[in-house]
Amino acid sequence: MEYILEVENVNKKLDTFSLENIDFKLEPGFIMGLIGRNGSGKTTLINTILGLYQKTTGNVRICGHDLCRDESRAKGELGFVLDENPFLEDFSSLDNARIYSSYYKNFNMDMFTRYCSRFDVDPKRKLKKLSKGTIIKFQLAFALSHDAKLFVMDEPASGLDPVFRRELMEIMYDAILSGDKSILFSTHLTEEIDMVADYVTILHEGKQVITTSKEELFESYRVVKGSEEKIQLLQPSVIGKKVTPYYVEALVKNEESILNKGCQIEIPTIADFMFYFSTDKREEFTYV
């Protein structure tokens, strides 16, 4: 099977931070969410996939094209939507599209104006006069107009109002409807993952904690609540726990051994996964 995105043992060393052995694949027609706390390496990974950072070691392939050896083809398949606007702010959306469309073989200017109209982006207004949400929409319109196969989005919904966030999710769904496109997006808003992601990759301090489908994630783990003694009985399955004055809560592997121990068992939320997977002292939190 040809993957849209293949990230193989990617390492990137920065001054005070490093991305270590990131390895995952994304099939066509799916959405993958990158989650992790601030500073976990989401943006570094996205910048590495976009080619803004040169990876220290490893490989990135986009639609089978190696980002190093076949950079222009690989980047030709990329559509990008970034939290920090990479386009020229002094120019209008239309002028930006004119300048940057010349690098893309399949850029369709009519399609771009249609998307601008659909997303309510005034193509003649300078980017610096547009709201953050509208700039995101412009970036989306640009990405959709050159028939990108992989959309890479860095926190596309951060700082946006809930109405636009919902609209963005719908646009993301629409974008992959044809089945030959995929989306990789980073976020720390867990509801986005709940709404649209098919796969989830959790990063913590530059390391890949887990990459799996959302269904498998929810199937494989449970949150259990009970007394300290009861939770202790589940110890081999415990990923992490937090202690409150009234009970102990733990994320455990969903195994038969957790049943009939007198604990309350719940299906975890994405926020639970982020909490238990993305903390330094995963074993125990004490709330006083």
Added chain:
Amino acid sequence: MSNKDLRKALLIRYGVCFKNRWYNVFLIIIYFGLSILEEIRFMNVKEGSSYIIPAGVFAIVGVVAILAVEITRHEKCQYIVPLSYEERKRYYLIGVLFNFTFMLLMCLLFMGITIAINKEYGMAVIKVFAIMGLPYSIVASFQKINMFKGKKKKDNPKGVYVSYVIGVVVGILASVLLFQIGYLFEHPLYMKLTAVLLNVLSLGRAIYAILEIINRDTDYENVKVNQLKVLKKLM
């Protein structure tokens, strides 16, 4: 992308930049007009300084340079669009060539007009062009291209720091030189020496810039970090 496609992309960019900075045309016309009028007035009444005319040449070149260097602006998008490292290098080098040609044409046009009005002053303009116009055009063509060089983050950005300081110092010296240009006209030997020195320096700078483009990596983040470090120090 072929060189033809890259040239086309550059021309589109020039067109869009020019459309957005069209008011600069007025500045160019005003500089041209004032310089020519000043020259005619000087020829008629033989008062004032004829060297205001050459100063006008470089004011024009300056305005054109602002327009032209748009093309080689260091920006994030340039690293994301589908250009390979080699293509990006070619793109910037073609941009430099465009910038230089553009500025040279403007200077030649002004020199031509001056010679047509009065040969003697035309020659004065050519001399000033040799002293300052040519080196300035060369360095201005590469001004933004410097930002392309991506030094490794672990490297000390001293080179970039020194480059900024030299740029400022040379800018001040150039202004002083322009005001003292009358002195150079009275001492032709000094004039020739200054012309040779400045041209050699600017050529050296151009060669260094080309080598930087060819040899350095293009890690956007490294370029940006170095620029910021230097700017912070200078602030």
